[in-house]
Amino acid sequence: MHRRNRIYDELRIQVVKEVLAGIKVAVLARKYEVSPKSINSWVREYRDQIDAKDLPTADAHVAELKRLQALEEKYEKAMKVLGDLGRLHNKGVKPLSPHTSVNSLCMNGQSGVF
Known part of the structure; x- marks a missing residue:
């Protein structure tokens, strides 16, 4: 303890x-x-x-602020992607399997999914 x-x-x-x-x-x-x-x-x-x-020095503060800004930007991008995926799912678009190739999508006439 x-x-x-x-x-x-x-x-x-x-x-x-x-x-x-x-x-x-x-x-x-x-x-x-x-x-x-x-x-x-x-x-x-x-x-x-x-x-x-x-x-801590001012340089350490600046470095930490830059790190936090980059982290916030990554978070915002991830949330946007997740939101876009959620909207696609709600519209009935099925998520792609990791094994789906681009060629098979084009052959099935689903090339507009991208």
Whole structure:
């Protein structure tokens, strides 16, 4: 049980470092799925233990933001594809089997499915 608490304390300290580096508490609360009140109490508890040189740099923030933007774009694309597939399914278009070839579709007169 002690090991789990140590890991949890390390996570808390990481969150506090991010808060002290300027990331908004609400953003971190969503990222780590914890209450903003919890994060604020962690900041009060751990802020004296953190040295300024240990705080993430602006470059690290920019890299994280770019990573999150790319992830959000992938999510949006995936949701759009899933939505398109759902609409096709609702219109009665059968999903293709992984073994269906393009030639067999053209031969069956279903070339407009693409």
